[in-house]
Amino acid sequence: xxxxxxxxxxxxxxxxxxxxxxxxxxxxxxxxxxxxxxxxxxxxxxxxxxxxxxxxxxxxxxxxxxxxxxxxxxxxxxxxxxxxxxxxxxxxxxxxxxxxxxxxxxxxxxxxxxxxxxxxxxxx
Amino acid sequence: xxxxxxxxxxxxxxxxxxxxxxxxxxxxxxxxxxxxxxxxxxxxxxxxxxxxxxxxxxxxxxxxxxxxxxxxxxxxxxxxxxxxxxxxxxxxxxxxxxxxxxxxxxxxxxxxxxxxxxxxxxxx
DNA sequence: CTACACTGTGAACTATAGTGCACGGTCAAG
DNA sequence: CTTGACCGTGCACTATAGTTCACAGTGTAG
Numbered sequence: 300x301x302x303x304x305x306x307x308x309x310x311x312x313x314x315x316x317x318x319x320x321x322x323x324x325x326x327x328x329x330x331x332x333x334x335x336x337x338x339x340x341x342x343x344x345x346x347x348x349x350x351x352x353x354x355x356x357x358x359x360x361x362x363x364x365x366x367x368x369x370x371x372x373x374x375x376x377x378x379x380x381x382x383x384x385x386x387x388x389x390x391x392x393x394x395x396x397x398x399x400x401x402x403x404x405x406x407x408x409x410x411x412x413x414x415x416x417x418x419x420x421x422x423x
Numbered sequence: 424x425x426x427x428x429x430x431x432x433x434x435x436x437x438x439x440x441x442x443x444x445x446x447x448x449x450x451x452x453x454x455x456x457x458x459x460x461x462x463x464x465x466x467x468x469x470x471x472x473x474x475x476x477x478x479x480x481x482x483x484x485x486x487x488x489x490x491x492x493x494x495x496x497x498x499x500x501x502x503x504x505x506x507x508x509x510x511x512x513x514x515x516x517x518x519x520x521x522x523x524x525x526x527x528x529x530x531x532x533x534x535x536x537x538x539x540x541x542x543x544x545x546x547x
Numbered sequence: 548c549t550a551c552a553c554t555g556t557g558a559a560c561t562a563t564a565g566t567g568c569a570c571g572g573t574c575a576a577g
Numbered sequence: 578c579t580t581g582a583c584c585g586t587g588c589a590c591t592a593t594a595g596t597t598c599a600c601a602g603t604g605t606a607g
Contacts, residue, residue: 303553313554314596334603336554345546356521357481359593370532370544380536388529395522398515401476405512412504422469423476427583437584438566458573460584483563 302327305339309347316347324350324364357394429463433471440471448474448488480511 306313319325320337325346327337346367353363369375369383400423407421430437443449444461449470451461470491477487490507493499499507531545 384533391526402515
C-alpha cells in the first residue's frame with residue numbers, strides 16, 4: 300500500500316509517518332517501486348500500533364526506536380539484548396508502581412469528596 | 424519561605440516555578456514582602472506535588488490549571504468533582520492494564536531471546 | 548491529452564515544557 | 578562597607594513531537 304492508505308488505516312498523518320521514517324522508527328519496503336513512492340504492508344500497520352501504545356505509556360520516540368532496534372537488529376549480542384529488555388522491564392515496573400500510588404491517591408480524594416471535603420485533604 | 428527553599432523542597436528548578444506562576448498554576452502569597460521576593464507556604468509545596476502527579480497522568484499544564492481553577496472557584500459541584508476524579512481514576516486503571524500487557528510482552532521477549540530467538544517473535 | 552488525486556522533498560512553523568544566561572537589586576555576616 | 582548568597586526580570590535557547598507549505602513529479606480516469 301502507499302502512504303495514503305497507511306494514513307487512513309493508522310490514523311496518523313502522512314507527515315508524521317515521514318517523521319517516524321526519518322527517526323528510523325518505520326522504514327518502508329525497500330523498492331519504492333521505481334517512482335519513489337513508499338510502500339507498506341500490514342507489518343507497518345502493526346508497528347505503528349506498537350509505537351502508539353508505547354507512546355501512551357510515556358515512552359519517547361527515541362526510546363521506542365532503541366527498544367525496537369534491540370529486538371530486530373542482529374548487531375547486538377544476546378547479553379546486550381537481554382540487558383536492554385530488562386532495563387525496559389524495570390521501567391515498566393516502576394511506572395506500574397507510580398500508577399498504583401496514583402490510584403490510591405485518587406481513590407482517597409474521591410472518598411474525601413464524598414465525605415463533603417471535611418478533614419485532611421488526601422496527599423499524594 | 425522564599426523561592427530557593429521551595430526549590431529545595433519541591434525538587435523543581437526555580438525557573439520552572441516561575442514558569443508555573445506565569446501560567447497561573449502557582450501564585451505566590453500576595454505581599455512579596457516589599458522587596459519583591461516571592462513568598463510561599465506549605466500549601467504551595469502541596470500544590471506543586473499535585474501538579475507533578477497530574478503531569479505523570481498525562482495532563483498538560485493548561486488542563487491542570489483549568490481543573491484547579493474550576494475546583495477552587497467553587498464553580499464545580501460535588502458531583503462534577505466526583506465525575507472528574509473518577510474519570511482520572513479510570514484513566515489510571517487503563518494505563519495500568521496497558522502496562523501489564525507491555526510487561527507480559529517484554530517478559531515474553533526476554534524468554535524468546537533466552538531461547539536463542541527461536542520460534543515466533545512475541546507480538547505486543 | 549487533460550484534470551485531478553496522490554506522492555516526493557525540504558524548510559519553516561507550532562505547541563509544550565521547560566533551561567540557561569546576563570544583568571541588576573537585596574540581605575546579612577563579618 | 579564589602580562580600581557572597583539570594584532574588585528579580587526578560588530573552589534566548591533546548592528538546593520533543595509533530596504540522597504546514599511551496600513546489601515538483603506521477604498515475605489514471607475520462
